[in-house]
Amino acid sequence: MGEVRLRVSTDNPGSPNIQAGLAEYPIYTTLGGTFGIDQSFNRLDVAAGGTIDRTVYANSKLTDGEVTTNDDRNFNQYGGVGRVSYDLLPGVKPFGEIEGDSRVHDLQFDRNGYQRDSSGGYVRAGTSSNSPGF
Numbered sequence: 001m002g003e004v005r006l007r008v009s010t011d012n013p014g015s016p017n018i019q020a021g022l023a024e025y026p027i028y029t030t031l032g033g034t035f036g037i038d039q040s041f042n043r044l045d046v047a048a049g050g051t052i053d054r055t056v057y058a059n060s061k062l063t064d065g066e067v068t069t070n071d072d073r074n075f076n077q078y079g080g081v082g083r084v085s086y087d088l089l090p091g092v093k094p095f096g097e098i099e100g101d102s103r104v105h106d107l108q109f110d111r112n113g114y115q116r117d118s119s120g121g122y123v124r125a126g127t128s129s130n131s132p133g134f
Helices: none
Strands: 002-010 022-024 027-041 044-057 060-062 075-086 092-105 118-129
Touching: none
Parallel strands: none
Antiparallel strands: 002 027, 022 060, 027 044, 044 075, 075 092, 092 118
């Protein structure tokens, strides 16, 4: 399985990353993909995938005509996810899932002196149901 994605957008008006005196919101572009495998062993399904995304911000144009860089906001994001599910009953499929990712910025410190790299993840379990009786 695979997926390629492209997103072009601007910051939200309420974002804490908005600089004072902006003439217009800076545009950013995210290009990435997800690649993985999904395998069934009778009623047991196992899936694993990896993601990689690159986000780049355009320079900011200020109301006084100045242009400032947003290079400190550019980053790569890497992640992976694994999921195991079992077809317990018709339409009832319990699962367990684990995910982790890391965000690595081009510059170690942003314009305010903060290190913005991060890592995170989650573990979750539940069940899916596609039976009309539920």
